[in-house]
Amino acid sequence: MIKVANLTKKFGSNISLDSVSCEFKKNESIALMGANGAGKTTLVRSIMGYYHPNDGEVLINGLNPIKNRLDVLEHISFVPQLPPPIRLSIGELMEYISVSAKVDKELIKYYAAEMKLDISANLNKSFFKLSGGMKQKLLIAISLAKKSDIIIYDEPTANLDPKARDDFYRLLKQNEDDKVLLFVTHRLEEVKDLVNRQIYMDLGKIVSDERF
Amino acid sequence: MKNLYLIAYLDLKESLRAKWFVVYSLVFGGLIALFFIAGVTESQVMGFSGLSRLLLMYIQITIVILPIFILITTVRSISGDRDSHVLEYMLSFPISLKQYYWGKVIGRFITVFLPVFFAMVIAIIYGAFKGAAIPWNLFFLYTGLLFAMSSAFLGIAFFISSFVKSSEVALGLSFFIWIFLLAFIDIALISLMMQERMSSGLIIFISLINPMEIFRVAAISLFDPQLTVMGPVAFYILDSMSQTVFVLVSILYPVTLGLVFAFLGYKIFEKKDLV
Numbered sequence: 056m057i058k059v060a061n062l063t064k065k066f067g068s069n070i071s072l073d074s075v076s077c078e079f080k081k082n083e084s085i086a087l088m089g090a091n092g093a094g095k096t097t098l099v100r101s102i103m104g105y106y107h108p109n110d111g112e113v114l115i116n117g118l119n120p121i122k123n124r125l126d127v128l129e130h131i132s133f134v135p136q137l138p139p140p141i142r143l144s145i146g147e148l149m150e151y152i153s154v155s156a157k158v159d160k161e162l163i164k165y166y167a168a169e170m171k172l173d174i175s176a177n178l179n180k181s182f183f184k185l186s187g188g189m190k191q192k193l194l195i196a197i198s199l200a201k202k203s204d205i206i207i208y209d210e211p212t213a214n215l216d217p218k219a220r221d222d223f224y225r226l227l228k229q230n231e232d233d234k235v236l237l238f239v240t241h242r243l244e245e246v247k248d249l250v251n252r253q254i255y256m257d258l259g260k261i262v263s264d265e266r267f
Numbered sequence: 268m269k270n271l272y273l274i275a276y277l278d279l280k281e282s283l284r285a286k287w288f289v290v291y292s293l294v295f296g297g298l299i300a301l302f303f304i305a306g307v308t309e310s311q312v313m314g315f316s317g318l319s320r321l322l323l324m325y326i327q328i329t330i331v332i333l334p335i336f337i338l339i340t341t342v343r344s345i346s347g348d349r350d351s352h353v354l355e356y357m358l359s360f361p362i363s364l365k366q367y368y369w370g371k372v373i374g375r376f377i378t379v380f381l382p383v384f385f386a387m388v389i390a391i392i393y394g395a396f397k398g399a400a401i402p403w404n405l406f407f408l409y410t411g412l413l414f415a416m417s418s419a420f421l422g423i424a425f426f427i428s429s430f431v432k433s434s435e436v437a438l439g440l441s442f443f444i445w446i447f448l449l450a451f452i453d454i455a456l457i458s459l460m461m462q463e464r465m466s467s468g469l470i471i472f473i474s475l476i477n478p479m480e481i482f483r484v485a486a487i488s489l490f491d492p493q494l495t496v497m498g499p500v501a502f503y504i505l506d507s508m509s510q511t512v513f514v515l516v517s518i519l520y521p522v523t524l525g526l527v528f529a530f531l532g533y534k535i536f537e538k539k540d541l542v
Contacts, residue, residue, distance in 0.1 A: 105541040128361040139352040
């Protein structure tokens with residue numbers, strides 16, 4: 056599904072990704088780990104087509120994520136580490152997602168309810184005015200409702216309380232078949248029951264890649 | 268197209284809720300209210316009175332404040348979203364960069380143009396209610412000029428927003444461009460003219476490629492078709508084109524300028540790293 060070949064990305068003189076190669080296939084759940092500045096976020100952003108590589112390439116189902124942006128992003132769900140301060144109301148955000156990605160709003164509400172978040176009561180509320188945990192729950196609900204083949208989570212449980220984490224893990228277990236799940240995390244123990252592969256990055260390179 | 272309208276619609280709704288929009292609308296609406304309260308419509312200067320005088324005053328103040336308002340409120344639309352990681356999330360959905368960018372441009376254009384336009388409409392309605400004669404020719408000319416001015420500075424703002432990484436730099440650049448163009452309305456050009464280092468024709472050409480200057484000249488052209496208040500400048504302008512052509516140029520040139528800058532901004536947005 057995802058093929059990264061000799062990918063190099065530089066920011067000025069700083070090499071963020073140094074000829075990285077890896078492949079993620081269906082039914083793989085990967086914990087992407089490493090210290091700050093190791094290149095995890097750069098790798099994720101390259102997969103999403105946000106960065107133009109200096110060398111090498113990324114292919115998602117054989118397609119370049121920059122040139123075939125729409126086709127590629129139809130297959131990807133993404134939840135960032137910190138929910139961004141989106142000023143749209145929840146209703147407007149759901150409208151944006153429903154029109155652009157053809158996501159069923161009722162399904163978003165369903166997954167939000169499963170995460171113990173009542174959307175209907177907050178439809179007119181600005182997204183950025185929700186609490187950190189509520190924002191994270193909504194973004195997770197959206198990521199699941201999108202029914203993508205590839206789900207990328209950047210520290211998804213950072214703002215969640217233990218009960219919400221359990222809900223999140225339960226929903227992921229129900230939705231993991233035939234997918235690639237990529238978790239960017241500093242704490243393996245939080246996702247160890249979900250992942251079957253662990254990649255460790257340092258200084259822009261993959262230094263270990265274990266399957267279990 | 269559906270996504271384009273969606274982005275425009277959502278940007279418009281977001282802007283309408285923003286504090287800057289309230290201030291922006293109050294400033295232009297307040298100006299008109301202030302003119303009525305101050306009795307501008309009853310005053311007479313250089314033979315102009317009533318609503319014509321009010322609209323002329325409104326447009327003269329707008330020349331100065333509209334560009335900076337548009338620049339500082341718009342320049343952060345993309346760079347601000349990039350700064351706060353909003354862009355990273357919003358662009359994780361299958362929406363084309365073209366639809367996202369131009370949707371933002373359309374939404375923001377409506378936001379900046381409508382308050383200045385409606386302020387004029389309110390003046391016309393209130394003036395008619397008070398029994399004043401309505402200068403329709405002025406109203407249509409100023410609507411066209413405000414449309415052109417808004418297009419020009421919106422395009423410039425989106426151009427800056429597309430390549431600047433932080434909001435602070437974007438704001439700094441906006442102020443620089445505004446001061447630069449404002450200075451070239453008179454101060455710099457008069458000093459260049461006095462030093463006689465360049466030909467007058469060249470200086471006038473430089474001044475007329477400045478959208479703020481062309482806006483100002485066009486704004487008085489209906490009152491003063493011979494542009495006599497401009498002295499020798501009128502000779503160059505009216506020698507090169509008729510008054511009607513000049514008015515058309517003063518509308519079409521800023522619109523084109525805005526579109527060119529907006530297009531360049533889009534090209535940069537498309538080619539650069541998105542976040």
